[in-house]
Amino acid sequence: MAAVRSARRPRRGGAPVARFVLLGFFLIFVLWPLYWMFNTSVKPSDDYLATPPVWFPTEPTLLHYEVALFTYRGLEGLINSLIISLSATALSALLGTTMAYSLARYNTGGQHLSFWVLSQRFLPPIGIVLPVFLIYRQVGLYDTHVGLIVAYTVFTLPVSVWMMFAYFRGMPRSMEEAALVDGCTRWEAFWRVAVPLAAPGIVAAAVFAFIACWTEFFFALLLTSRTAFTLPTVFRAFIGFQGAQYGEAAALAIVSLVPSIALGVLAQRHLVRGLTLGAVRG
Amino acid sequence: MPQTAAITRMTGAGAPPRLSSFANWADRHFKWLLVAPAVLLILALSIYPLLFSLVVSFINYDFQVPGHAFVGLKNFERVVFDPVARWSLLLTALLSGISVAIEFVLGLAVALAMVRSFPGRGVVMSILIVPLFISPVIVGQAWTLLLQRPFGPTNYILGALLGQEVTIGWLTESPWLYISLVVADVWQWTPFMFVILLAGLTSIPPNLYEAAELDGVNAWQAFWAITVPHLAPMMLLALTFRLLDAIRMFDTIFIMTGGGPGTSTYTASYYLYTVGFTQFHLSQATAGSWLFLIFTALVVTLLVRRLLKVETA
């Protein structure tokens, strides 16, 4: 009786059984490709074509990891990815924070400037990357770390600016005003009061900028080749080998997704703000 | 009681040291100095390239051929009259529309299932958001591992479930390869919808549902009368953001189908990429990317402007 009654009650969720069945299926849907990738990365190549498929590798091996990292230059890609993502993240967080502060506190350029920055987020990358490719070739930035760092900084700036803009808007002004009255210049009020207070927001914005850089493929594909290539571009090597390199591809994928997933899950609290550029407070 | 001394006046500390003329100038123009680096960088790497590409799209730009002749609208004509270009735009619209629609419905369902607390909800939440932090390249790779014949286990599993042999070429046969691309997109981006819609759901005051219950409203009516109207701004936001990203679809196609077979999985981005970077018709590609840019700009102004109105209202 109680169950029947509660099933009719208006509320936000669905009926309990339906909820858990749905969640169960969805969890399997999310986890299955990840499991299979992991499974592939540790099973010997001989098992690839077995029927039925090998669900649990009985003789796990790390061979694919070794080959992916050293033979296919995965390690180089990993190091490049780290250098480029970290540098671009730092730049993006720094420039994004300063710009966002100006927009939030001084309303610089009115709505136009902030909307202009936001609109950058929605430009199709193909429209930018073609001319950037041509320009980079002319000025010698093609296939350099600096070139990709600068491109990634610009590419992540809208997210950094808008996340920090929303963060500063949510922070009371009075502490900065107290600093101004206490004898600070505007820079000192920003640097010694606003920035320390905004530190959690800056870290969250940086995490999302890092994930965006770390997982980016399109710019890296077109603006780098043999020197500054990043981890995602290494996967090009595995296309078209019809199965022979599946283990390597899977191993490299596992290596690559660990840092971004770890950071992402840690920054979960800020996820909604990150995904909506600060438009929604999570 | 704390010890208090009599209140007396201290000597005045006076005003702080005078600013140097540079510090004075910097303080006066503080707000512009703060935005300058970011604005200059965006100008250099976004606006200047865009203008440059506009120039390129009106000339004949070729690595091999010296001298760039002005060719008027020829490059644009080539794109507009290219049947592959039109197909790729249509496919972009279809793939992104269908993917986003499925992601929306599924994301809403999962959000509704997650809104109330249950044991283990935190762990489930952490698992569900994982796809958001994975490179689309790896998502494509993961689904390739599952789908590609003969290695992938998908046909075997379907065969076992259906009791007959299944030999689908998931990445090579129409319509399966479109379904595969949609599934990969849905896998990666349903969490996006889910997270935003869940944030919207949890912000609806629970007493509205309690009041509805007292009024004898059933769950279905409450969903339409309370949930949907309150969630509407969030839905619009999630759909807009997602749609604008979906129309760029490139990475998974690059890995899963390579645009093929033939040109059957060319999206707009993929088409422009092949024109520019495998055929090296750079001028034609920039002309096409400008057309695509205008197309996106229309979507942006239509959707995002409206969204900002909802947000600020």
Next chain:
Amino acid sequence: MANVRISGLHKRYGAFHAVRGIDLDIPDGEFTVLVGPSGCGKSTLLRTIAGLEEISEGTIEIGGEVVNDLRPRDRDVAMVFQDYALYPHMSVARNIGFGLKARKMPQPEIDRRVDTAARMLGITQLLGRLPRQLSGGQRQRVAIGRAIVRNPRIFLFDEPLSNLDAQLRDEMRGEIKRLHQGISTTMIYVTHDQIEAMTLADRIVLMRDGLIEQQGAPLDLFERPATTFVAGFLGSPKMSFLPGRLESRAGSEGIAFGDQFLPLPNGRMAPRTSGDGSVLLGLRPEHLSRAPAGAPPPGCVRYDALVDLVQPTGSRSYATFRLAGEPVIAELQAHDVSRPGETLPIDVNMNRASVFDAATGKAI
């Protein structure tokens, strides 16, 4: 130590005209309270003095020097904010010393001053804590400490007590008054609370819609309000307003409410109105009292009132009854009135009552 002189001050935010022409002289050492309903421009005015808002028109002088173009840091003023605005990432000691550090004062001197200020405010034992570990009243003391270590030319307070509960508010109000008595620096204090204004001020500046409605000593404003707005804003329970007409009956000037007639005492000049003689008679609860035995005292009008509502507060009871059809509140001794429905003889003290022109709202 400085006076403040404001002339012709305007502040516009786009189309919104927040301050619409203020002239104000604040002598050195005075405690001035800016009071008014929310949106009257009082906080904006305070912030322009601090330099946190640019002004659209007019001048502000501090100590004889025009400070229009001076940054907040160079004005040598201190401000206590509504939310205290303590720096959450700094200890109490660093919070208090922050302004001195910005002045490049040597650390031993900063420590000495912080210690002195902390002793004055009784917060010595809190110096090592962070603001979030403090109660509301303690935060308020730290915010005041941040101001007194500098001994600025002017103290500015922006609704400093409105985040405190009633009891702490009473206590801190006393502290602030004690502070002013101790250091007698010019203080400008913004509040929307008329009790704070009455108790703290040497002078009240009552604002409305970006203009000064009336200024003067608290009791002057209370007893001789210039407008119905001032009369209604100060005092609790509020003054009651009875619409009537100025008339002359049986040889004496008075106010008629239909067939009821309240004669004005002879001492009061026969007032004139701008219009047709419509006036508002303003009666505060303490202008009415239970009539003693015998004839009414001079200037008082006696009538029998039917009690509508009784609100005892303990020492006093507020009784509502009707006079000329309008509800009027009287402050009576607690035992003078017991329950609604009673009829009481009431004396209306016409000497103290205010009379306003009904058309303009100005006192006459």
